[in-house]
Amino acid sequence: MNIYLDNAATTPQDPRVWSKMHQFHFNEHGYANSSSVHALGIKASSAIEKTRGIVASSVSASPEEVIFVSGGSEANNWVVKSLCLEAKKKKEPFFWISTATEHSSLFQLIDWVRSEGGNVALCPVDRAGRIELNKLDELFRIQKCHLLSFSHANSETGTLQDLSALTALAKERGILVHVDACQSFLKTEIRFQAWNIDYLVLSAHKIHGPKGIGALVKKNSAPLVPLILGGGQESGLRAGTLNTEGIVGFGEAVSLYQNADKEHLNRLRKTFCVKLAEVFSGAVIQGDLERSVPSIINFRMPHIGGKKLMQLLSRKGIFVSTGSACDSGQKTPSRTLTAMGLSAEEALSSLRVSFSRMNTESELDIFFESLLQAIQEEKSGV
Ligand SMILES: Cc1ncc(COP(=O)(O)O)c(C=O)c1O
Structure with missing residues (x-):
């Protein structure tokens, strides 16, 4: 037992996700490289775009805002490292605010940011694990903050942050907001555009989808340094042959929820x-x-x-x-x-x-x- x-x-993984991936690869000949321009490549590429649409609408975003990644850890690293390096290039002192309650894929970036000369502040949380808005407001006054990062639902306690209130507070000061929604995705409403989120992180394996696939939903105006250079996939931000089967499985997992x-x-x-x-x-x-x-x-x-x-x-x-x-x-x-x-x-x-x-x-x-x-x-x- x-x-x-x-x-x-x-x-x-939901068996229906597994069989959709299997069927797509073997029965529907979905194995072609989605960058190939022959009919099978176009089939693979259409399947990817279908999932992009499914993921976008599940968080009230637009398809062009969805970038496929390997999962939450990659996306969290990508956003923070990107903004830190951008600030460094502009010779601005990077200031990042997060909390001590984050998943290690964010928390372990603290040392990295400091090693790059950035400054990090951890905003206190209350007894329920919720970010204290007045404390956050005080931190915003210390120096120009580039990025606020936090998880929507905490991975240990499930506590939900007041996403719209936090975003509104940050936006009053023109601060970019990065939300790790790996634990809240589909379990509670997320309105990417309406709540003015800049970066939203999703992972398929938390919703009965395949491991090794997720999405970074990014506002068009939000900066991001290319992660992998090469074939120009994902608008030139993340090169490499796309994981079509994983993406198809991700789409199916979202649709089944x-x-x-x-x-x-x-x-x-x-x-x-x-x-x-x-x-x-x-x-x-x-x-x-x-x-x-x-x-x-x-x-x-x-x-x-x-x-x-x-x-x-x-x-x-x-x-x-x-x-x-x-x-x-x-x-x-x-x-x-x-x-x-x-x-x-x-x-x-x-x-x-x-x-x-x-x-x-x-x-x-x-x-x-x-x-x-x-x-x-x-x-x-x-
Ligand atoms: C809140 C949170 N963020 C990020 C991650 C990492 O996601 P992934 O396993 O897709 O890299 C997890 C998974 O444990 C998580 O719970």
Whole structure:
């Protein structure tokens, strides 16, 4: 028995996505290079443009604003490094504002930016992990800020930032806004154009799509330094033969995502919270359930190590995590949870459970039975 509750790390691919990719490649002869000008190349290129349209409309953007990339990490690196290098070229001191609660593909850029002579400020977050607008306003006054970067939904707690308010505040000062939406994409509304976002980062493998494909949605006026030079693909910004099959799978994953999926996730989360309170009265949920994506729950049970519990559950075929997969090798407490004001001990006793449309209510029953057993084992030192 396997119960997979680590969907914030990645989701299982939907079999319909897999078969669409397979069918496109083999049955429809979609394997040609999309830059080739013969009929099969044109077929591949049309399939790519179809997905571009699907992705654009899912976030209320225009197709020409969508650039295909390998995923969220690439896009996050690309935006920050681009703007830092542009500022350096203009001999301007680059100033980047982000938070301590970001995914490591943003957080680890802090040292890189500093090594390039840039300045970085981390805006404080409140107990729910939400950016404090008055603190951000103060940071904006320090020096000319080039870029504000933050994740729409936090990957450890699911907390949603007030995207439109943050963007409005930054725009009053002409600051570019970069939103990492890997965890919120399709789980809550995103209006790229209406909310005046400059850069939006999406990843297919978080929505039952293939790994290794995602999108950077970029406003036409927002600067971006070419990442790879060569064949001129993606408007000369990212050369290389496009991953047609991955892009087709990405489009299918977006098309398959329904409102019913969001409702299912909401029901799962509600059931989970009710059961958690019934079974463990001392359990504390981190974040703010009112304003978060329904796919992630982060909670702690006092005096029980989260990592140990995760390992005990894994032995029973139940897969959860203690935080972001990219930080899971770390022995230190989660910087997201400590930035939210949790003590190191509290942070180390936290678990992240993340759902997808493939999870069922009966899996939650098994999860809680197994969690009870795991706690007994932990207490008896098994
Ligand atoms: C918030 C966030 N940003 C970025 C990423 C990285 O995305 P990818 O795995 O597509 O590089 C992840 C994935 O873990 C994420 O949760």
